[in-house]
Amino acid sequence: MDADWLVFHPDPKKPDFKLPKGAVDAHCHVFGPAAQFPFAPERKYTPCDAGKDKLFELRDFLGFERNVIVQATCHGKDNRAMVDACRAAGDMARGIASVGPDITRAELEDMHLAGVRGVRFNFVKRLVDATPKEVFLGIADKIKDLGWHIVVYFEAQDLAELEPFLKQLPTTIVVDHMGRPDVAKGVNHPDFQRFLRIMAENENIWSKVTCPERLSLQGPPYDDVVPFCAAVVDRFPDRVLWGTDWPHPNMTTHMPDDGALVDYIPRIARTPEQQQKLLVDNPMRLYWA
Template sequence: MTPDYLPFHPSPKKPDYTPPPGAVDAHCHVFGPAAVFPFAPERKYTPCDAPKEQLFALRDHLGLSRNVIVQATCHGRDNAALVDALEASEGLARGVAIVGEDVSETDLKAMHAAGVRGVRFNFVKRLVDATPHEVFERIAAKVAALGWHIVVYFESQDLDEVAPLVRRLPGIVVVDHMGRPDVAQGVEGAGFAAFLRFMEENQDVWVKVSCPERLTLAGPPYDDVVPFAARLVDRFPDRVLWGTDWPHPNMKSHMPDDGALVDVIPRIAPTEALQRKLLIDNPMRLYWPEEGA
């Protein structure tokens, strides 16, 4: 099966920045291997195999301690690869699944036992077909009983369309990749200002300050994206998460070096206190609350 985007970096550098012990990569994926966990027929892209063994090896190489593995659209609602990775992680990974409104209570409880703690709603039009917001609300009501949160993925121009739904969802809602701001507008632009207001007005909304490689116009070392992430960390230190997004699906301009992505962390969270909140306190509170972090 031939992938239709660049393969992940084969030998990322050892980061210059040393993450604190216990640091969490709060957004990454496992894909396949396709021979064992086939990709969804309705997928919009075909990834390369990126199995759990390589993810966990990368975690250790980067000096990280835990993973939050997010189900991607290429596997659709078949969460088998995700659950397999969680069960192999020895408690060092949690998951975010994709489910339909017909998901059973039995299936949800089984995923919870494996380590799933949230569901993802995708609104990026080039990746998924449109779904009525009422469907998402019914799913959210089902998973709320387990204490799960919701992850939402949308692009900045769609904030006004998605925001009313987010306000109706129960519990914590996590926005992927800074709401995909238009970097060309600059950090003081109207689009990002609207997102900051959205965060201010909705105290249960968190945000991942991830994916500079996906948002950049200038390329590495992502100087044009760093101010956006730094602003969010400064304004909302208790509601930010960070992740690699490995293996970086749909990247066609360049494939980032994951070690270099880790080196961005002290540029967006310049103090040890902010780094601890971003990498340990916040993800542990959301995904491993039983450990009392």
Template sequence: MTPDYLPFHPDPKKPAFKVPAGAVDAHCHVFGPEADFPFAPERKYTPVDAPKEQLFALRDHLGFSRNVIVQATCHGSDNSALVDALDASGGAARGVAVVRPDTSDEELADLDRAGVRGVRFNFVKRLVDATPKETYREIAERVVRLGWHIVVYFEAPDLEDLKPFLLSLPGIIVVDHMGRPDVAAGPQSAEFRNFRNLMADNERIWVKVSCPERLTVAGPPYDDVVPFARTLVEAFPERVLWGTDWPHPNMKSHMPDDGALVDVIPRIAPTPELQQALLVDNPMRLYWPDVRGGGS
């Protein structure tokens, strides 16, 4: 089946920035291979195959030790490819799943044993059909009993309407891709200030300072996105995560070099202390709380 977007970079550079020991790529995906793990009939896009072997090879090439693999909409609520990758990782990967209201407690327990530690709620209208918020709330109340957190994906204009619902959810809430701010409006915009205030007022809310390639107007090297991410890293150093977003689904303008994305990290986390928190301490605390001292 013909994919709808560009294939991932075939030969990413070796990053100039050396990540700290035990670093975690806290947002990436596996797609298929379709022959083994068919894509969901209701999907809004068809990806290229991006199997676990290539993800783990990229992890090693970039110098990371661990991955957090996030279930993407093209696989719907069939988490088979995700679980397969977790099983193959030898404990070096954790997962964020998509679950249905009728997912049984036994199925949730199986996902937990496989290494799933969160559930994702997607509010980006071009990617998913609408789901009643009460359904999401019921799912959230079930998964937090397992110690999972909630990952939410939305776009900045929708935050004001979503805010009461988000604050009604239990447990830790992780916001994907900085809440997709309008980069053209600048980091002093009312929308981005609204998001910063949300984080400042609610210590349960974390954020992924990821996807400059998806948010940029100017293009590489993403100078227009750096101030947004750096603002969040410096303001909330204990609640920030970073990830490649490999294999970058739905990218149609340009496909980023993952090595170049790693080289953005010291621009958004300019000190060794901030880099350690962003890449090791925070993701380890959230996804591997039983592992002492981070590291690989």
């Protein structure tokens, strides 16, 4: 484990907000355990162990019924830890994989049987090495017939350059963390308005209204991120997802309390109807239909 690594919260609070029946934590990860699932040699960080048993324990404690487990960059394209967690959870988990251009149809079908329903394309330069867009388009072509979608992770300053590429993708697209807007600029800044415009113009683009702990400049309770998340939920209630991001990789300032993060939900999805769509209807439609 990296010397400056922040370990997930050991004792989160019980949420005050009662999740609706069937709620899905639609963005979380597993790390290892390294003795069973070694981290990738090309990784940019070495985390603590945070395996499936801890994830499922948190799921039950917070009141979620299902998880969507996103492949962590510390595991590279070795999806075994994520797939193992999906298989262990049965129908209560789905997965998002990271794959290379050499992935075979048989390997994709095996992951599909385990519960994988999408691939993740990471454009955050501090986390992964650059990959040519043609490689991603080739992968997209391989997975579209399975009904999978594509998760994209990028930072706000890169969206203008990525927009033409996003329009080439043949599947549903889910953007991690609203494209990481700079909250210091405010919701009316052209950067965030570009993101809202792209969502309005492309009905195949969804967004995770997640990770206020990553985006906030103020820290808990993340008041400065609320207007961004609420703006997306208000405009696109049928195309939003929420997740804990447990075990919160690469946090540098603090480790969030996952129970407090659940209590953040009614501040951004302010009606029971919005909460039902965000936490149940939308993820069930995308991952379990």
